Amino acid sequence: MPKIIVVHYSRTGNTEKMAKAIAEGARSVQGVEVELKRYGSAWGLADFDAILVGAPTYHHNMTSNIKKFLEEIAFHNIDLRNKIGTAFGSYGWSGEAPRMVLEIMEHKFEMRVLKPPLLLKYTPDEKGLEECRKLGKNVAGQVSKS
Numbered sequence: 001m002p003k004i005i006v007v008h009y010s011r012t013g014n015t016e017k018m019a020k021a022i023a024e025g026a027r028s029v030q031g032v033e034v035e036l037k038r039y040g041s042a043w044g045l046a047d048f049d050a051i052l053v054g055a056p057t058y059h060h061n062m063t064s065n066i067k068k069f070l071e072e073i074a075f076h077n078i079d080l081r082n083k084i085g086t087a088f089g090s091y092g093w094s095g096e097a098p099r100m101v102l103e104i105m106e107h108k109f110e111m112r113v114l115k116p117p118l119l120l121k122y123t124p125d126e127k128g129l130e131e132c133r134k135l136g137k138n139v140a141g142q143v144s145k146s
């Protein structure tokens with residue numbers, strides 16, 4: 001069965017709300033396994049067909065744990081080539097983090113990235129959450145076909 005993982009970090013819960021809605025959307029597609037996880041180890045990532053990373057922007061950057069997560073993938077040469085990848089995150093005014101994550105996914109990990117990343121300002125409203133569900137559903141639809 002195709003597998004999707006939604007990995008995220010969230011300090012005040014906004015990116016977490018996005019991650020949950022993305023997972024909900026993905027789970028609405030039958031025959032796809034969806035894992036929702038707070039950032040952590042990169043081990044096991046190679047088992048997934050699609051990887052969605054949730055990264056809020058702090059100080060014009062991604063947070064150190066997301067950076068560490070990406071570093072770990074690179075350091076251990078975890079092969080993510082040709083897997084579907086995208087990034088998302090809540091932001092306040094500049095929203096660099098998901099763009100940075102997506103760039104690394106594309107250029108370093110050689111993933112098939114879905115652009116642009118999904119950015120929502122501060123706490124997602126119902127319209128924003130619906131965009132998240134749609135994204136999850138879209139990714140699940142793509143992996144279930146491949």
Ligand SMILES: Cc1cc2nc3c(=O)[nH]c(=O)nc-3n(C[C@H](O)[C@H](O)[C@H](O)COP(=O)(O)O)c2cc1C
Binds near residue numbers: 010059060094
């Ligand atoms: C100390 C601090 C620094 C921040 N720096 C930025 C920033 O540089 N650019 C930006 O777009 N938002 C910035 N924000 C806003 C956060 O991205 C926003 O509050 C977001 O909703 C946090 O997401 P989270 O709840 O998932 O942690 C900052 C917020 C705080 C508290």
